[in-house]
Amino acid sequence: MNGIANGRLRGRKRTDLAFRVLATASAAVVLLSLVLILGTILWKSAPALSLSMLTRTPRGGFYLGKEGGILNAIAGSLYLALGATALALLLSLPLALYLNSYKGPASKTAVWTRFFLDVLWGVPSIVYGAFGFVVMLALGLRASLAAGILTVALLEFPIMSRALDEVMRLVPHELMDASASLGATRFESALKVMVRQSAPGIMTGVLLAFGRGIGDAASVLFTAGFTDRVPTSLSSPAATLPLAIFFQLGTPFPEVQQRAYASAAVLTLIILAISLAGRAMSRKATRHVVR
Numbered sequence: 001m002n003g004i005a006n007g008r009l010r011g012r013k014r015t016d017l018a019f020r021v022l023a024t025a026s027a028a029v030v031l032l033s034l035v036l037i038l039g040t041i042l043w044k045s046a047p048a049l050s051l052s053m054l055t056r057t058p059r060g061g062f063y064l065g066k067e068g069g070i071l072n073a074i075a076g077s078l079y080l081a082l083g084a085t086a087l088a089l090l091l092s093l094p095l096a097l098y099l100n101s102y103k104g105p106a107s108k109t110a111v112w113t114r115f116f117l118d119v120l121w122g123v124p125s126i127v128y129g130a131f132g133f134v135v136m137l138a139l140g141l142r143a144s145l146a147a148g149i150l151t152v153a154l155l156e157f158p159i160m161s162r163a164l165d166e167v168m169r170l171v172p173h174e175l176m177d178a179s180a181s182l183g184a185t186r187f188e189s190a191l192k193v194m195v196r197q198s199a200p201g202i203m204t205g206v207l208l209a210f211g212r213g214i215g216d217a218a219s220v221l222f223t224a225g226f227t228d229r230v231p232t233s234l235s236s237p238a239a240t241l242p243l244a245i246f247f248q249l250g251t252p253f254p255e256v257q258q259r260a261y262a263s264a265a266v267l268t269l270i271i272l273a274i275s276l277a278g279r280a281m282s283r284k285a286t287r288h289v290v291r
Helices: 002-045 051-055 071-101 108-122 125-139 145-168 173-181 186-197 199-214 241-249 254-286
Strands: none
Touching: 002 254, 051 071, 051 254, 071 108, 071 145, 071 186, 071 199, 071 241, 071 254, 108 145, 125 145, 145 199, 173 186, 186 199, 199 254, 241 254
């Protein structure tokens, strides 16, 4: 009996050691991939990165290697992603609150809504771009910042909705019951309990959708257009960093290709900065969460 027990113990130890090795190897692969990607981008972009590139718009002959910068793409990307994320949040938050405050887990409405959101999440971004382009043609609109915001908001909507929904499903039902026992309506409980308890997760979902929106090129290729100027209104076309990278890498001039890597580095740093800011805000919001 002791021999059998010792054999099982040794087997468990070997299994535990194998999983530890796999986990360590996976973490190392992820870290190495991140270092290689960031290192390559920064190394390739170093010759072109400068303050003038970040603060100037393209001049004549910019795509032939002459002077200019990517301020138009930086501003366009921020305008488009911020506008789309705000619009997606306005649509996603009420839907997530409705599914978790007014519908039960076994509700057919909730089940089918989550299923359709999962399907929309898996739709390629180029399909959203094609849909936005068809709507533009039907309405007689032209490529503009507003069209890009609407298209990217549709792209972000299922991502943000499912992220918020999963976070709100983790809120203890006892808190909602306690709020109801004190005389609060469902709407008041949803806003003062559900939103407050899931605030860190909501921020994470917003950042996830923002990162997808600011880094996507296919959905805005036909809807936002491209221009060398900073957009001044919603009806103006808007350049974005992903499209700037695409166009610059497509040229045969090494100087312009270096600017493409510089654009990629700027895009990465923007997402990193917003992620760090969101992490800091999430930590502050966590203090009010009941565990």
